[in-house]
Amino acid sequence: MKKSDPLLGKKLSRRDMLRLTGVGGLGLLLGGGGIGGIMATRGAAAQVPAAEVKEDTIPFYGSHQAGILTPSQNFLYFASFDLTTTKLADVKKLLELWTTAAAALTSGSLIGNINDNPHLPPSDTGEAAGLTPARCTLTFGVGPSFFDGRFGLASKRPAKLADLPAFKGDDLEPKWSGGDLCVQACADDLQVAFHAIRNLARIARGTAVLRWTQEGFQRTGGADPMGTTPRNLLGFKDGTGNPDVTNAAEMQKIVWNSSGDGPAWMNGGTYMAVRRVRLRIEIWDRSTLNDQESTFGRYRHSGAPIGAKDEFDDLNLKATDHSGKPIVPPDSHSALAHGDGTVKMLRRSYSYSSGMDLTTGQLDAGLLFISFQRDLVKQFVSIQERLSKNDRLNEYMVHTGSAVFACFPGIREGGTIGESLLG
Ligand SMILES: C=CC1=C(C)c2cc3[nH]c(cc4nc(cc5[nH]c(cc1n2)c(C)c5CCC(=O)O)C(CCC(=O)O)=C4C)c(C)c3C=C
Ligand SMILES: [Fe+2]
Numbered sequence: 001m002k003k004s005d006p007l008l009g010k011k012l013s014r015r016d017m018l019r020l021t022g023v024g025g026l027g028l029l030l031g032g033g034g035i036g037g038i039m040a041t042r043g044a045a046a047q048v049p050a051a052e053v054k055e056d057t058i059p060f061y062g063s064h065q066a067g068i069l070t071p072s073q074n075f076l077y078f079a080s081f082d083l084t085t086t087k088l089a090d091v092k093k094l095l096e097l098w099t100t101a102a103a104a105l106t107s108g109s110l111i112g113n114i115n116d117n118p119h120l121p122p123s124d125t126g127e128a129a130g131l132t133p134a135r136c137t138l139t140f141g142v143g144p145s146f147f148d149g150r151f152g153l154a155s156k157r158p159a160k161l162a163d164l165p166a167f168k169g170d171d172l173e174p175k176w177s178g179g180d181l182c183v184q185a186c187a188d189d190l191q192v193a194f195h196a197i198r199n200l201a202r203i204a205r206g207t208a209v210l211r212w213t214q215e216g217f218q219r220t221g222g223a224d225p226m227g228t229t230p231r232n233l234l235g236f237k238d239g240t241g242n243p244d245v246t247n248a249a250e251m252q253k254i255v256w257n258s259s260g261d262g263p264a265w266m267n268g269g270t271y272m273a274v275r276r277v278r279l280r281i282e283i284w285d286r287s288t289l290n291d292q293e294s295t296f297g298r299y300r301h302s303g304a305p306i307g308a309k310d311e312f313d314d315l316n317l318k319a320t321d322h323s324g325k326p327i328v329p330p331d332s333h334s335a336l337a338h339g340d341g342t343v344k345m346l347r348r349s350y351s352y353s354s355g356m357d358l359t360t361g362q363l364d365a366g367l368l369f370i371s372f373q374r375d376l377v378k379q380f381v382s383i384q385e386r387l388s389k390n391d392r393l394n395e396y397m398v399h400t401g402s403a404v405f406a407c408f409p410g411i412r413e414g415g416t417i418g419e420s421l422l423g
Contacts, residue, residue, distance in 0.1 A: 065139045215354075254344050
């Protein structure tokens, strides 16, 4: 039976509908004008005064991608994808479609131009209808495997996009590791972040498939209106020692690639390390407060370094007690991660809780550790080498997943994600 489409003014066969809806291909719900044809606002968002909507919007376009220096939103939905195509043209098309969709998703607009046709599947899945953008950011990157033989891009792989070495104690599982592409979706609403990943995966059908995903959370802004440093699942403030993201010179030194760092296509981009770290919270919960504080080298209540008063006091690793013993244990997590203080990274991690381990009855909960740095080897690897060998925290954690990605420079208005690499 043919169905009439009042917008297109012609009868549609089931075959036409499948073609339009992109089942098994890239033509997802594009209609004539593609995803960017018309972007309807998400219902109620249209009634929200412009200034209010803006407050909740993080610009998608800019010289650097959003979601890196952006103050952490409440929720994360991280997705790693594998490409199923071997054609570079398909990859380019995907990034074009993702660009248009991402601009809509981060501004609170519905995706696509077929959302009111009773005879077609809507181009937006709808669960974010009526919601504000919730400070949604989408950050895109490519993994080392993107540069294997499939697309003729091997010569464009940055030397700095190094495969990570095996670290002592790693128990990595392929189901939480690797990926050709990644999308880090962050938002103050989990449904908004989920909606973004779901729709990007839907658009990718026929070109890329999800490889692994991980939801993350932290205390919400509502529960902590003062915006204090969030606590991880071990109860400690996590993020205190991060560099100041408002210090542009510092960010240039620690996070952003610039000319001379490697291929020009990464100028303004950064490298992301992702580690899924399961915490042995049941063991942690049986350890004394003293042990817990010695493990981090910080007080649990204030977050201050042991021997200091305030959270943001300097970590003085030279200070000793009357017997000459260092006040901050040298094998504590903070001491080892800090080292001599010359190597830094920007951490943007989220806690996760993924049900329970049916074999042990223990919670599968921990930290999706995410860091951004200019150089994976000099920054992430050098710190993780130290931690993996001596960190007191190792007793309470195990790294179960791992991935690295080169995050593209920012997207210019009218431009495309990854255009510096793919043209
Ligand atoms: C390789 C890098 C790091 C991994 C992996 C890592 C895992 C990890 N960290 C915590 C909790 C805390 N980390 C803290 C400080 C801290 N951690 C790293 C690096 C890694 N952490 C750095 C570079 C620093 C800063 C050191 C400094 O210069 O001061 C802290 C202390 C508070 C803070 O500064 O944020 C906590 C708490 C967990 C739970 C974890 C794995 C599950
Ligand atoms: Fe840490």
